[in-house]
Amino acid sequence: MASRHNPTKNTRDHTHSVRIITEKLDPWHELTVYQNEHLTKGQFGATATFVGTMRDFNEGDGVTGMTLEHYPGMTEAQLQTIIDEAHEQWTLDDVLVVHRVGPLLPGDPIVLVACWSAHRAAAFDACRHLMEALKSRAPFWKNETLTDQSNRWVEKNTDGYSPDNNSV
Amino acid sequence: MASRHNPTKNTRDHTHSVRIITEKLDPWHELTVYQNEHLTKGQFGATATFVGTMRDFNEGDGVTGMTLEHYPGMTEAQLQTIIDEAHEQWTLDDVLVVHRVGPLLPGDPIVLVACWSAHRAAAFDACRHLMEALKSRAPFWKNETLTDQSNRWVEKNTDGYSPDNNSV
Amino acid sequence: MAIKVKCFASMREYLDLSEREIGIDGIKTVADVWRSVAGGKPMPENTLCAVNQSQANEEFTVNSGDEVAFFPPVTGG
């Protein structure tokens, strides 16, 4: 009977918190499996998640496909650093980041970020912070295939805090 | 080939967006089913979700059970109003709110809020806003059973934006 | 005709009243409804009132057929 909340802050191994995958990402299945394996029932009260999904449009153009390139090794290291920083800044029970690479189709989920904590402020704040940190610091690159079969590199992620921006 | 994002803002019926349930809430299963039924693949790029889960501790005491009471009719109406307001304020593809009532055990999910949009800022902002609005305006009440078998009403939800608060 | 009165959570226990109908005679406002069912008990600070499932204050006018509810601050989510 745990009557006190005491996540083992900053001392645990977070290596299971990062996964780079080439197969289809089913975020809700990932969450089910991860929560069963890694979270303790009754400890966490708040789970905030974000899923980025490939759209069939971007900057006014139809998009029919996408290839996600990454820097193997550095990607995992950067995500670990970002997650470690989040554990420093907030009291979190656990974090999960799953990112897909390789060829994708519209409607395919690209990224999942999830944060578990006792209270909702930490979960919300950390989830959003992690997502922004991932988009600005983790070495992934998107190459879009447009409806006319041409390809283009997405040039820049925009800030995700502005309500009028055009990024995901 | 949908190359333009155009959610039918403020004109659609949002009644399917609210569910009050007495059975066990599996948020990830709810999201899988709802997304398949109500969302269009390729339209949305961002999904932000929040799940509130019953802890086995609160305000320093061990908690062994909880009963969620609500005001049938007014609860659904208030949640609809809150969701309509969110659709006014942000460009959202869809919103889902599921709240459990009746007896619960530690580890049981209590509430799910999910927002789908083209871009992540709207999804994040709306999800958090909806959760705060639900906690401050929707007529639900928690009665906790403590480890000594005594019962007490949770007296007040606290603000969820402060990093040091004690609420979920 | 009558007014339907509902109480929830700690208010249900405080007034020992879950649901009840009262006559409209002498009732003009939400505060009158309270006096009619509270048996002299004061309204606790922070009490919330609703008329026909919309939040209302104590001065809100009540009509025959209305549903009036009293409850404490909400704690869902």
Place this chain on the structure above:
Amino acid sequence: MAIKVKCFASMREYLDLSEREIGIDGIKTVADVWRSVAGGKPMPENTLCAVNQSQANEEFTVNSGDEVAFFPPVTGG
């Protein structure tokens, strides 16, 4: 000994270079590595550099055995 050079995304196409080893002779910094592989092409604005998978600037000292990478702004998520 040698330095491993990697380029990603549009930088891979710009230099037509995915991965290559170069000798350490005459190489002191990240900027020297660029000159060694770029064939006279200027470094595009916003280019990011990494040494041993940590972000570094052009003045960062490079040693034998290091892995040096060049890539454009990241666009994942």
